[in-house]
């Protein structure tokens with residue numbers, strides 16, 4: 001849950017009289033479903049493996065729109081000792097963000113739409129020689145149960161949206177992001193009693209996908225260099241952070 005003091009505004013929509021719906025409910029649903037389809041598509045055609053480190057694999061497809069690099073990115077990783085819920089929770093929750101995000105100057109929640117959907121405004125660290133970027137996106141966390149026996153899939157989607165509390169102010173440039181983190185929990189040699197499951201019995205299979213448009217021209221080679229360096233760094237740092245944070249805590253299924 002988000003501490004109330006960090007929320008700049010609550011949704012103007014009266015969710016209690018609207019079956020919990022808000023103005024972005026349909027968009028959230030559409031984009032979540034798109035990601036659930038897209039995550040199944042494999043990377044055998046047209047994707048380059050740009051980084052591999054143990055279980056971590058980072059792929060990208062080189063795509064330009066009007067001379068701007070918008071390369072889609074797809075990463076796979078397996079992390080021992082944590083659940084998909086834990087990975088998604090630490091990715092979504094505001095209070096942990098600045099502990100693992102090294103590419104931000106600041107982050108804040110400008111609106112809470114419902115208990116699982118908030119709107120973030122973030123200032124990204126400037127990368128010379130490009131102008132500083134900012135971003136404004138809804139961020140949604142969800143648990144999808146597959147069957148009674150299987151562990152549920154957890155997912156977080158971050159998707160750019162405009163907001164009156166986050167006007168675009170030159171010289172900053174607004175980047176456009178569509179990011180998803182989709183996680184499954186695997187339990188190996190499950191003990192008869194689920195209460196006896198230990199961290200050594202669990203691992204998380206993670207897929208992270210990103211479509212980012214830098215929102216204005218950036219030298220292609222420089223941007224591709226930054227992406228090749230920064231996405232693996234993010235995955236490594238973020239997942240190690242969650243492992244450290246949860247090591248001595250009860251397992252969050």
Ligand code: 6CM
Nearest residue numbers: 127130133158177179218222223226230231234
């Ligand atoms: O997904 C990540 N972080 C989330 C929480 O902050 C959120 C962020 C989305 C935006 C990611 C865009 C970064 C790209 C910035 C490019 C700026 C232009 C540089 C010009 C270079 C010459 O979903 C983790 C994001 C990890 C990014 C490496």
